[in-house]
Amino acid sequence: MKYSRVLVTGGAGFIGSHLVDALVKNGVTIRVIDDLSSGFKQNLEHLDKIEFIEEDISKLDVIQKVVSDIDIIFHIAANASVPMSVENPTLDYMSNMTGTFNLLKTCLDSEVKKIVYASSAAIFGEPKYLPINEEHSKMPISPYGASKLAAELYGFAFQETYGIKFTSLRIFNAIGPRQPRYVIFDFLNKLKKDNSNLDILGTGKNIRDFIYVGDVVKIFIDCAEKAISDGEAYNLGTGVGISITELAIKILKELNLNNTKLTYTGFSWKGDILKLISNPNKLKKDLNIKKFTPLSEALSDEINWFQQKIGKI
Template identity: 40%
Template structure:
């Protein structure tokens, strides 16, 4: 298969690109290399994918530095693709509060560029990275896909708008499109400004984990390998076309308990530090993945504790290159 992965040097996009290459598909990875965090992590991801493609049984890999706001570039790349995995987007709830317009430009207009290119080409399916941030304040938990979508941040609003455009294009233009609503994805090469990477890096260096708020907020953290499996399923089935689908762990945990899990594994004598919680941060997230189970056969393999243990092991093995970039961000 010829696969285009936008945001292909990023965290989830990089894992998708690597997996596709290892399974023999030809991948083009498009990424703007925006310095939201240390670009060394993205550069390492590109090298991992290039090394994966060197195997005799692997597929080809090409990296293209460019922006989804460049409609001509997007059109050229989409025209050669059979599947498009749209992972590109400006990330971060807090930063979206200070600069909402750029989130609209990248996450909404950039997605429209891709959708327009896809409907003009012979694309078999567009799979977009949406977010649990589309739900906003919970009226009930766990969130199912029928829960009202009332995002409380510009980031969440931009992901909802992009997702809704994709579903509308599926209805009006018969473009196969699926929006996957990710719930706080983590794992190897994750962004350094996430709770788990912060907790692990601080504990590794003998520094107390910092908890924002009182720590009673809960999250449904999803291990990246489970997210990859959900995406892979969409190469085989059109059952979810035109739909938005939750991808989570079905497990959730209080932030202070998560900090304790990490601390107790690495440096049990450390005390916690507390700081002010940001208003745009969600209070609780918890995914109902029944729809993904029915449509995609999705069954997450990792509990939060299992996934965190795997990440800590990976961190220790890759500390030499990863930790300096985490601490610099």
């Protein structure tokens, strides 16, 4: 890897910890900052050659110390919950906007050459067409989507104004081991408690584009390495959508649960988007991606992890 001193914000979380695993194999010096509000230190306990700092990126004095001798930043730390952003927009702003601005501002007086930022498909709001390409209009319908979009725009503005290279990766729905919440984990957790019935939030008709966390990590590292990604935004999805009901059926099949009844709450939450499917053409072209991990393989990996670490179903 062409960068030797790496900072991963949110590095104890789901995507962040997998990224740290991959970076360790690249032999770089790694510093992780995570306040453990949603991450888990045990995600990194098997690694002994990283520096871990338990702190909040919204604290400017902390960020100034953490960034001082870094070459590249993978910025993943954020509130990643749409419902939480609706319930507490101030917390969402502090985490996603203040934290990102502090990071960008501090980079001006540091050796940082590039930032690879974890954005979100939530910036698009309800799509006007599918699949969603990078040029699709941005009209977020939640504080979370708004804060991710604003942070992304600040990053590009700092590249134009100050020359700090910035790449934004708009993640659709990443899945895999260590995912501590969201639809697949929630399904598995419910089935662990009672596998006779699976209660699905909403109608089950929502469509999502799931991408394996291993693919996400590879894309993050490729963007760090390749100059073609400087100043670019990419949609991180496979281009294949699946309804939540179809997803539930796949999970039940993987678990050999043939008699589980599906029920629906009929209501969802504010900020929920009905359909999200990525157009990955730009991503594939610029980063020379030939294929993505099949959903069946990604599901199997997460289910195996869950049963080993959380409990048998």
